[in-house]
Amino acid sequence: MKMTEISIPHSERHSSLETRRAIAADIPRLVSLINTTYAIETFLEGNRTDENRLATIMQKGSILVAEDASGQLLACVYFEVRPPDLDGDRPRGYLGQLAVDPAHQGSGLARRIVAAAEDRLRLLGCHAVDMIVLSLRPELPPIYRRFGYIETGTQEFSPVRALKPGYECHGIVMSKSL
Numbered sequence: 001m002k003m004t005e006i007s008i009p010h011s012e013r014h015s016s017l018e019t020r021r022a023i024a025a026d027i028p029r030l031v032s033l034i035n036t037t038y039a040i041e042t043f044l045e046g047n048r049t050d051e052n053r054l055a056t057i058m059q060k061g062s063i064l065v066a067e068d069a070s071g072q073l074l075a076c077v078y079f080e081v082r083p084p085d086l087d088g089d090r091p092r093g094y095l096g097q098l099a100v101d102p103a104h105q106g107s108g109l110a111r112r113i114v115a116a117a118e119d120r121l122r123l124l125g126c127h128a129v130d131m132i133v134l135s136l137r138p139e140l141p142p143i144y145r146r147f148g149y150i151e152t153g154t155q156e157f158s159p160v161r162a163l164k165p166g167y168e169c170h171g172i173v174m175s176k177s178l
């Protein structure tokens with residue numbers, strides 16, 4: 001008899017998903033997750049991160065991780081509270097290094113971990129949140145628009161990794177009110 005595939009809604013596929021702040025012991029697994037997922041950015045030299053760089057940013061902000069019931073690391077996102085802009089009196093949040101294990105992409109994990117990071121930023125007093133998307137990743141803005149972000153500006157490409165010869169790139173700022 002032919003088995004019929006049952007479609008499970010995004011929100012139920014990872015119902016036992018736990019999110020928590022990463023600790024130093026998570027760094028090796030985080031480096032592996034982030035570098036594996038960002039290998040898609042073939043227009044950049046080198047790896048997205050390493051243990052030293054992660055340890056440094058974890059002193060400035062935090063990394064939220066999502067794990068399944070067995071403790072497998074499925075996704076992460078970096079979040080940081082930044083000072084208010086000139087006309088604001090409340091801080092803004094920043095999100096970066098969003099990464100979902102390739103085997104689990106397309107199942108709603110990014111939506112859930114981004115929402116969890118936004119909740120934390122809201123509790124920390126942020127009234128808005130920004131992220132930067134590289135112009136060489138045109139598939140990303142439509143995804144973030146679905147999470148409520150809109151394009152609010154552009155900025156020069158400030159490389160963590162150098163661009164390979166022949167490429168041009170700038171940052172697209174995407175923002176959301178919290």
Ligand SMILES: CC(C)(COP(=O)(O)OP(=O)(O)OC[C@H]1O[C@@H](n2cnc3c(N)ncnc32)[C@H](O)[C@@H]1OP(=O)(O)O)[C@@H](O)C(=O)NCCC(=O)NCCS
Nearest residue numbers: 037038098099100105106107108109110111133142143146
């Ligand atoms: C980008 C990335 C984080 C998305 O993670 P994901 O878990 O697959 O995303 P989700 O399953 O939560 O889906 C995101 C939403 O975008 C939608 N979406 C996916 N592809 C889309 C496309 N091409 N156009 C429009 N919407 C799209 C999905 O339907 C979903 O919307 P919904 O929740 O309203 O149905 C993941 O692919 C990844 O880790 N990529 C490599 C690292 C990376 O590029 N990070 C971001 C750098 S800024």
